[in-house]
Amino acid sequence: MTLLGRLQDTADQDAWDRFYAFYTPLITGYCQDRGCNHEQTMEVIQDTFVCLMRTMVDFLYDPGRGQFRTFLLRVVNSRICDSFRRWRKMQTLLPSSNGCPDIVGQVEDTANVHPALEWKAHWKQNLMRQALERVRVKVHPKTFRSFELSTMENWSPGQVAEALGIEANSVYQHRNRVARLVKNEIRHLKHEWEDVK
Amino acid sequence: MNKTRPSRMDHIRLEQTVAMHMPPPHFKERLSLIRSLLADMKDKAAPGDGPCLLVKDLSGKRLVRLREFMVVGADKTCELPLTCPYISRRHLRIFFKDGEWIVLDEHSTNGIYINGRKAHCALLNNGDIIQIGTVTLVFLTPSKQSGQPAGE
Numbered sequence: 001m002t003l004l005g006r007l008q009d010t011a012d013q014d015a016w017d018r019f020y021a022f023y024t025p026l027i028t029g030y031c032q033d034r035g036c037n038h039e040q041t042m043e044v045i046q047d048t049f050v051c052l053m054r055t056m057v058d059f060l061y062d063p064g065r066g067q068f069r070t071f072l073l074r075v076v077n078s079r080i081c082d083s084f085r086r087w088r089k090m091q092t093l094l095p096s097s098n099g100c101p102d103i104v105g106q107v108e109d110t111a112n113v114h115p116a117l118e119w120k121a122h123w124k125q126n127l128m129r130q131a132l133e134r135v136r137v138k139v140h141p142k143t144f145r146s147f148e149l150s151t152m153e154n155w156s157p158g159q160v161a162e163a164l165g166i167e168a169n170s171v172y173q174h175r176n177r178v179a180r181l182v183k184n185e186i187r188h189l190k191h192e193w194e195d196v197k
Numbered sequence: 198m199n200k201t202r203p204s205r206m207d208h209i210r211l212e213q214t215v216a217m218h219m220p221p222p223h224f225k226e227r228l229s230l231i232r233s234l235l236a237d238m239k240d241k242a243a244p245g246d247g248p249c250l251l252v253k254d255l256s257g258k259r260l261v262r263l264r265e266f267m268v269v270g271a272d273k274t275c276e277l278p279l280t281c282p283y284i285s286r287r288h289l290r291i292f293f294k295d296g297e298w299i300v301l302d303e304h305s306t307n308g309i310y311i312n313g314r315k316a317h318c319a320l321l322n323n324g325d326i327i328q329i330g331t332v333t334l335v336f337l338t339p340s341k342q343s344g345q346p347a348g349e
Contacts, residue, residue: 011236013229020225028219038218043322045220049228050324050337053235089297090320 003192004068007056026126027076033118034080044079073119131185146171147178231324231335251335254281266292283307283330
């Protein structure tokens, strides 16, 4: 059974922990891009997770009807709208409450926002981030650093070799090895969170 | 040396990670608590049931459908009477106003804690945990919006 399938069991702590670890950064980043402050972001995550805890019991995933992440986007978007509505009301209903920042006028600008595209971009970023974290603990720190410097920071192999005290040829090897591992992890993550086979 | 040489790894798109303000660790614990409370209440916690309170006290767990105005306390005349230590006769009230559910401390002796923070009044969000004395109340709404209150 896949992780998505295991979420039907609310008592499956491991599946829900992994779900939390995978999706919380994605939802957090997306909420921040949509203009939510930290408190609102936590509200949206809480609301989304509680909603899923109650709906996943009867959730039957059919890839033919769409991806799970698309369903999740609808849930999150709905929660973001709820959150903005609540925060606008908060000041009128509870004018004397503390810790209620003035958000009137901070309504999210939806004119130039394409939620599906933003969500997709965050999804890809999240996949990459999590794959990198998984690979980071699997390889020697110097190997990973070599990959980081040569690909993410665009250092030349010569610079990386000099900085890490290794041969330039090793830099190429490290880079290719880590890249291969990252691609594998991305494939695994996609399988875990998109497939039911 | 040229530090801006483009990467040859075009097949892997490495984007700059934007610094994110992630939820604190205790936030996950809170969600885990809600999950564990819901774990053996699948049938009763079906979505679409309307807003309710998941009550965990000395007698166990149960779901209580919310009414438009409810007083929670040790007094038997309260809409939700609770017989647990550290609970005042009229401890708090929960009511529905302008489409929102609000919790208000009724000047109780020991106060109320919402998601671990002491509060006098708050708008409730799906999954908020209200702690009064030894009793845990979890506010749950249907999957869509805040829901309408049950009839009196």
